[in-house]
Amino acid sequence: MGFFTDCSRALLTILSLTPASNRHFSQHPLALQDITIEPEKASPGFKCQYPSLKGWTNCNGPNSRDCWLKDSASAQPLFSQYDIHTDYESVFPQGIHREYWLNVTDKVISPDGYLKTEGKVVNGSYPGPLIEACWGDDITIHVTNYLKTNGSTIHWHGLRQLHTNEADGVNGVTQCPIAFGDTFDYKFKALQYGHSWYHSHYSLQYPDGVAGPLLIHGPSSANWDEDWTPILISDWSHRSAFQDFYVELGNSTSGVLGREPTMQSIVLNGTGSYTCDPSTDKNCLPQNKRKPIFSKVFQQGKRYLLRLINASTESAFVFTIDNHVLEVISTDLVPIHPFKTESIHIGIGQRYSVIVEAKPSAPVQKDGNYWIRTVVSDGCGTINQSKPEIGVIRYNAGSTALPTSTNHTGLSTLCADEPPENLVPVVPWPVDHQAVNDVLNDTFEAFVSNNVTHGALRWDLTDTPLWLNFSNPTILNLGNTTWNPEYAIIQESYDRGYVYIVITTQAIRKDPSKNTHSVAAHPIHLHGHDFVILAQSNQTYDVSATPKTFNFNNPPRRDVALLPAGNTGGYLAIGFKPDNPGVWLLHCHIAWHASSGLAMQILERQSEILPTIPSLDPTRKTCKGWDKWLAGHVLDQDDSGV
Numbered sequence: 109m110g111f112f113t114d115c116s117r118a119l120l121t122i123l124s125l126t127p128a129s130n131r132h133f134s135q136h137p138l139a140l141q142d143i144t145i146e147p148e149k150a151s152p153g154f155k156c157q158y159p160s161l162k163g164w165t166n167c168n169g170p171n172s173r174d175c176w177l178k179d180s181a182s183a184q185p186l187f188s189q190y191d192i193h194t195d196y197e198s199v200f201p202q203g204i205h206r207e208y209w210l211n212v213t214d215k216v217i218s219p220d221g222y223l224k225t226e227g228k229v230v231n232g233s234y235p236g237p238l239i240e241a242c243w244g245d246d247i248t249i250h251v252t253n254y255l256k257t258n259g260s261t262i263h264w265h266g267l268r269q270l271h272t273n274e275a276d277g278v279n280g281v282t283q284c285p286i287a288f289g290d291t292f293d294y295k296f297k298a299l300q301y302g303h304s305w306y307h308s309h310y311s312l313q314y315p316d317g318v319a320g321p322l323l324i325h326g327p328s329s330a331n332w333d334e335d336w337t338p339i340l341i342s343d344w345s346h347r348s349a350f351q352d353f354y355v356e357l358g359n360s361t362s363g364v365l366g367r368e369p370t371m372q373s374i375v376l377n378g379t380g381s382y383t384c385d386p387s388t389d390k391n392c393l394p395q396n397k398r399k400p401i402f403s404k405v406f407q408q409g410k411r412y413l414l415r416l417i418n419a420s421t422e423s424a425f426v427f428t429i430d431n432h433v434l435e436v437i438s439t440d441l442v443p444i445h446p447f448k449t450e451s452i453h454i455g456i457g458q459r460y461s462v463i464v465e466a467k468p469s470a471p472v473q474k475d476g477n478y479w480i481r482t483v484v485s486d487g488c489g490t491i492n493q494s495k496p497e498i499g500v501i502r503y504n505a506g507s508t509a510l511p512t513s514t515n516h517t518g519l520s521t522l523c524a525d526e527p528p529e530n531l532v533p534v535v536p537w538p539v540d541h542q543a544v545n546d547v548l549n550d551t552f553e554a555f556v557s558n559n560v561t562h563g564a565l566r567w568d569l570t571d572t573p574l575w576l577n578f579s580n581p582t583i584l585n586l587g588n589t590t591w592n593p594e595y596a597i598i599q600e601s602y603d604r605g606y607v608y609i610v611i612t613t614q615a616i617r618k619d620p621s622k623n624t625h626s627v628a629a630h631p632i633h634l635h636g637h638d639f640v641i642l643a644q645s646n647q648t649y650d651v652s653a654t655p656k657t658f659n660f661n662n663p664p665r666r667d668v669a670l671l672p673a674g675n676t677g678g679y680l681a682i683g684f685k686p687d688n689p690g691v692w693l694l695h696c697h698i699a700w701h702a703s704s705g706l707a708m709q710i711l712e713r714q715s716e717i718l719p720t721i722p723s724l725d726p727t728r729k730t731c732k733g734w735d736k737w738l739a740g741h742v743l744d745q746d747d748s749g750v
C-alpha cells in the first residue's frame with residue numbers, strides 16, 4: 109500500500125518514488141478525534157482534515173502560521189511536525205479525498221460592463237468557482253464540456269502532478285480534448301500548498317473566460333489574521349481570442365508577423381469598468397446594470413493575506429495599494445522568506461501571496477478609502493483602457509465614496525521580474541554546479557520562423573513552431589523512437605541531479621536564414637516542476653562567460669519566469685530536477701505566442717512514464733469521444749493547439 113496507509117504517530121509520510129502502488133487514493137472514515145484545521149475566515153466552514161494522523165494537533169494560528177500539524181505526544185514535537193520548513197517535495201501529511209465538478213459552457217458575460225458575446229465560462233461565471241483543498245489531499249475533479257464549437261481541457265497551473273502526467277490537462281500532449289457532453293476525471297494529489305489557478309489549455313480558450321482560482325491550504329512564512337481567497341487579475345478583450353488571434357498572426361501571405369492585439373480593459377476578480385456610451389452602443393451596459401467596483405473592508409491593525417494571480421492574456425501588471433506596504437511571502441507555489449515592498453510586478457501566470465497590515469501611512473484619508481492599483485508594465489501589454497484604479501480598500505464599511513488617495517511615488521513600472529535577491533525560498537535547494545544534460549544542446553531561442561508554416565509566420569523555440577494534432581496526444585505515443593518535428597519534443601532521460609535549459613532572445617545555434625530575431629519578453633512556464641532561476645537578464649548571452657554567473661545558492665524557484673528582452677539579447681537559464689517521469693509542456697504564457705508555436709515538450713524519462721499511469725483507458729475513451737465529435741464538425745486548426 110505504500111504511503112497511503114495509516115501511520116498513527118511520529119512517522120511523517122515519506123513520498124515513495126516507486127510508482128504504481130501510489131495510486132490507490134484512500135478515503136478514511138471520519139472519527140471524532142480526527143484532527144481538523146479551520147484555517148481561514150475567507151471560506152467559512154471549510155476545514156482541513158487529517159483523520160489518519162491520530163494524536164496529532166493543529167499548530168496553525170494567527171501567530172504561528174509557519175506551523176501546520178504537530179505530533180503532541182512526541183517527546184520533541186519540533187522533529188515530528190509538518191511546517192514551513194518541511195521539504196514538501198518528499199514529505200506530506202495525508203489528508204482526505206475531495207471531489208469537485210466543473211461544467212464548461214458558452215455564456216454572454218460582461219465583467220467590465222461590456223458584453224462579450226463569445227464568453228466561455230466554468231460553472232456559469234468568470235472567474236470559475238474556487239477549487240479549495242489542503243496540503244496532502246487527494247483530489248478528483250470531473251470536468252464536463254458543453255461548449256458548442258470547441259473541445260476543452262483543464263490544466264492545474266503549477267501543480268507538480270507527480271506520477272499523474274495524464275491529469276495535466278494539455279490537449280495534444282497528455283489527452284485529447286473533451287468533446288461536447290463528455291467528462292474527463294482529473295485525479296491528483298496536493299503535494300504543494302499555496303494558491304494558483306486552473307485554466308483551459310484548449311487553444312485560445314482561457315482568454316475567453318475558462319479560468320478560475322485554486323487554493324491549497326498549508327503553512328505560511330509570516331503571520332496574518334484574515335485572508336482573501338485568490339483573485340485573478342487579467343487583461344480583458346471584448347472579442348473572442350479566436351478572432352483576436354488573426355491580428356497576432358498577421359497577413360499570412362505578406363510574410364510579416366502581426367502585432368499583439370489590443371486588449372480593452374483590466375478585470376480584477378471578475379470586475380472592471382469599461383467606459384463606453386450605452387446610448388450609442390448596445391453592448392455597453394448602463395451603470396445600474398454593472399457590478400460594483402471590487403472593494404474590501406480592512407479593520408485597523410489587522411494583517412490580511414492577499415493571494416494574487418496574474419491571469420492575463422498578454423499584459424503584466426504592477427500591483428499596489430495606496431499608503432500600504434506589501435509583505436511578500438510566496439512566489440508561485442514556493443514559500444519565501446518575507447520581504448517588504450510598495451509594489452509587486454506580477455508576470456502572466458505568476459502568483460504572489462502578500463500580507464498587508466491595515467495601518468495606512470500618512471496622509472491618512474478622511475473617508476478611509478484607498479485605491480488598489482494595477483499599472484500595466486512598460487512594453488508588456490497593450491490595453492485600450494488601462495485605468496489602474498481597479499479596486500478599493502475601505503476602513504469604513506458603510507462608505508461608498510471613491511478614494512481620493514494618491515499612488516506611491518517613484519515606483520518602477522519596468523517589465524521585469526522582482527529582483528532575485530528578494531525571492532529566497534524557505535526550503536532551500538542547493539543546486540548542483542554540473543548539469544546532467546548537454547546544456548548547449550538544450551539552449552533554445554525564442555524566434556520567429558522564416559518559413560510560412562500553416563499559412564502564417566509563427567513563433568518557435570525548437571527549429572519548428574509547435575503544431576499538435578488534437579487526436580494524437582504524445583502520451584499515446586510513448587513507444588515511439590522517432591517524433592514528428594512539429595511536436596517539438598526534447599528528451600531528458602536522467603534520473604538524478606539537475607537539467608539546465610537556457611532560453612534566449614538572440615541567436616545562439618539557430619540558422620539566421622531560417623529564423624528571425626524579434627524583440628519581445630516572454631513569461632516562460634514549465635509544467636510538472638518548480639524550477640530554479642540560474643540566470644535572467646536583458647543582456648547578451650555569452651555561451652562561455654554567462655554560465656560562470658549562474659546562481660546555484662538557493663536561487664529563486666517558481667513555475668513561471670520572465671525571459672527579458674533587451675536590444676541585443678536576453679536570457680533565462682533554469683534548472684529542474686528530472687524526478688517526475690512524464691511529458692511536460694514548456695511554453696510562453698502569452699496566449700498569442702503559445703498558440704503561435706512558442707512551446708516545446710520535455711519528454712522526461714520516457715520508459716518510466718507508462719508504469720506511473722494506472723490506466724490510459726479514460727484517455728483513450730476521451731479520444732474516441734473527440735474523434736466522434738470531430739466527424740460531424742469542421743475544425744479549422746489555425747494554431748499550435750495550446
Ligand SMILES: *[C@@H]1O[C@H](CO)[C@@H](O)[C@H](O)[C@H]1NC(C)=O
Nearest residue numbers: 208209210211231237238239
Ligand atoms: C459546479 O456546478 C455543478 C453543477 O451545477 C455543481 O454540482 C458543482 O458543485 C459546482 N462546482 C463547484 C466547484 O462549485
Ligand SMILES: *[C@@H]1O[C@H](CO)[C@@H](O)[C@H](O)[C@H]1NC(C)=O
Nearest residue numbers: 209210211212213214252254
Ligand atoms: C452544464 O451545462 C449545461 C449547458 O448549459 C447544462 O445543460 C447542464 O445541465 C449543466 N450541468 C450541470 C450538472 O449543471
Ligand SMILES: *[C@@H]1O[C@H](CO)[C@@H](O)[C@H](O)[C@H]1NC(C)=O
Nearest residue numbers: 226257258259311348350745
Ligand atoms: C472555438 O470556438 C470559437 C467560437 O467561440 C471558434 O471561433 C473557433 O474556431 C473554435 N476553435 C476550435 C479550434 O475549435
Ligand SMILES: *[C@@H]1O[C@H](CO)[C@@H](O)[C@H](O)[C@H]1NC(C)=O
Nearest residue numbers: 336337338339377378403404
Ligand atoms: C471574488 O469573487 C467571488 C465570486 O463573486 C467571491 O466569492 C470572492 O469572495 C471574491 N474574492 C474576494 C477576495 O473578494
Ligand SMILES: *[C@@H]1O[C@H](CO)[C@@H](O)[C@H](O)[C@H]1NC(C)=O
Nearest residue numbers: 418423424425454455456488
Ligand atoms: C501580468 O503579466 C503581464 C505580462 O507579463 C504584465 O504585463 C502585467 O503587468 C501583469 N499583471 C500584474 C498585476 O502584475
Ligand SMILES: *[C@@H]1O[C@H](CO)[C@@H](O)[C@H](O)[C@H]1NC(C)=O
Nearest residue numbers: 369370371372490491492493
Ligand atoms: C481604443 O478604443 C477606441 C474606442 O473604441 C478606439 O477608437 C481606438 O482605436 C482604440 N485604440 C486602440 C489602440 O485600439
Ligand SMILES: *[C@@H]1O[C@H](CO)[C@@H](O)[C@H](O)[C@H]1NC(C)=O
Nearest residue numbers: 545546547549550597598599
Ligand atoms: C543533442 O540533442 C539531440 C536532439 O535531441 C540528440 O539526438 C543528441 O543526442 C544530443 N546530444 C547530446 C550530446 O546530448
Ligand SMILES: *[C@@H]1O[C@H](CO)[C@@H](O)[C@H](O)[C@H]1NC(C)=O
Nearest residue numbers: 558559560561562572621622
Ligand atoms: C519550411 O517548412 C516546410 C514544411 O514544414 C519544410 O519542408 C521546408 O524545408 C521548410 N523550409 C525552410 C527554409 O526551413
Ligand SMILES: *[C@@H]1O[C@H](CO)[C@@H](O)[C@H](O)[C@H]1NC(C)=O
Nearest residue numbers: 576577578579580581731735
Ligand atoms: C491526427 O491523428 C489522428 C490519430 O492518430 C490521425 O488519424 C490523423 O490523420 C491525424 N491528422 C493529421 C492532420 O495528421
Ligand SMILES: *[C@@H]1O[C@H](CO)[C@@H](O)[C@H](O)[C@H]1NC(C)=O
Nearest residue numbers: 582585588589590591592595
Ligand atoms: C510516432 O511514431 C509513428 C511511427 O513512426 C509516427 O507515425 C507518429 O507520427 C509518431 N508520433 C508522434 C507524436 O510523433
Ligand SMILES: *[C@@H]1O[C@H](CO)[C@@H](O)[C@H](O)[C@H]1NC(C)=O
Nearest residue numbers: 522524645646647673674675
Ligand atoms: C535592462 O534591465 C535593467 C535592469 O533591470 C534596466 O535598468 C534596463 O532599463 C533594461 N534595459 C532594457 C532595454 O530593457
Ligand SMILES: [Cu+2]
Nearest residue numbers: 630696698701
Ligand atoms: Cu511570448
